[in-house]
Amino acid sequence: MKNNYSVGQASSASNLTTKTTIFYFSGTGNSLWAARALARELGNTEIISMVDWDVNRHNIDSQLIGLVFPVHIWGVPKRVLEFLDQLPAMSPEYIFAVANNAGQVSNTLVQLHKVMKTKGLVLSSGWSVVMPSNYIPWGGPGSSEKQNELFAEARIKISNIVREISLRVKMPVEKGPLWQRIVFTWLYKLSFPHIPKMDEKFWVDQRCNQCGLCIQLCPSKNIIMQDEKLVWQNHCEQCLACIQWCPQEALQYGKKTPAYSRYHHPEVKVKDLLKIN
Ligand SMILES: Cc1cc2nc3c(=O)[nH]c(=O)nc-3n(C[C@H](O)[C@H](O)[C@H](O)COP(=O)(O)O)c2cc1C
Incomplete structure (x- = not known):
């Protein structure tokens, strides 16, 4: 064999x-x-x-x-x-x-x-x-x-x-x-070229207190604050750190995420990612 x-x-x-x-x-x-x-x-x-x-x-x-x-x-x-x-x-x-x-x-x-x-x-x-x-x-x-x-x-x-x-x-x-x-x-091949613009589905609900954590976490510096609003700039990597770590759970993606639980590994803290990123 x-x-x-x-x-x-x-x-x-x-x-x-x-x-x-x-x-x-x-x-x-x-x-x-x-x-x-x-x-x-x-x-x-x-x-x-x-x-x-x-x-x-x-x-x-x-x-x-x-x-x-x-x-x-x-x-x-x-x-x-x-x-x-x-x-x-x-x-x-x-x-x-x-x-x-x-x-x-x-x-x-x-x-x-x-x-x-x-x-x-x-x-x-x-x-x-x-x-x-x-x-x-x-x-x-x-x-x-x-x-x-x-x-x-x-x-x-x-x-x-x-x-x-x-x-x-x-x-x-x-x-x-x-x-x-x-x-x-x-x-994968079909989706890959569209990933940067997949951020068009992000939106923010009334709980956003503009803490800016999503801006700091984004590995591709894709999120900015403009006129007190979060703006995604179409070079997203879809890591979903922004939505998953939002302390207010105010970030949403498409229609269904308001009903879904957020996730991050329980033994990893946000500062661990911030420190290194
Ligand atoms: C944009 C995106 C696409 C994903 N695609 C797959 C996939 O094709 N197959 C799969 O098993 N998991 C998929 N996942 C789940 C992640 O691979 C999985 O939860 C991983 O452990 C996350 O690791 P991280 O916390 O280090 O980012 C996907 C997650 C994201 C954000």
Whole structure:
């Protein structure tokens, strides 16, 4: 039987202390939480926001590189693609990815693998971690019992991922069923050019007290205050940080969000994202 898995030379426990750099992107903290959980177990790991990272300021000297980010519309978010564009040529020992999603990783990690290949980068392994959904236009994150179940499963998965990283396991990336990859990849390609203007559906109800948190949180500086009104400027990334973190729950998207619960990872605080973004 063909074995698609391979275990690298670096398989001793001492390799757990090899310096790791994890680059992450996160709207509501799931990916930041996952990056922190990985870092805790890997040890000697620095965590850098893809939003904050500047090729001119940060050297990458780690042999272990991780990319941790959410799945957006069944594919790789624009921010992650732009981050990859900026990466200098490099050949670390091992690059891994963790795509956080709400149950439909679809073709995301295959897409990442292909994009990286065009840049001369080798994705050694890629895992899907399922977390509560932050895609509020389709509903809330589910009951707290369901969320806790997902967090418990995510913790176990992350420990397994760390074990495989420490063994430098190289394996095909995790992916969804074929039908999903065909249909949803087509939808991703169709939607992708329209993402910047999807912010046209945001609106603000009477609870907005103009605290400006949404402006500070937006990774693409897409929200401004004009004549005491919030204005989205059509370069949205759809991370949904603005609507999910609004302390007044005054931001809305389309018709249904007034009825839906807001979500952010319970162990991530807004200051964690502000500090790094
Ligand atoms: C615009 C958008 C699109 C999304 N598309 C998908 C998707 O295609 N498949 C999926 O399983 N989850 C999808 N999600 C859910 C997120 O991937 C998931 O909740 C993730 O854990 C959020 O991570 P974050 O808190 O780090 O941003 C989407 C979320 C957003 C905001």
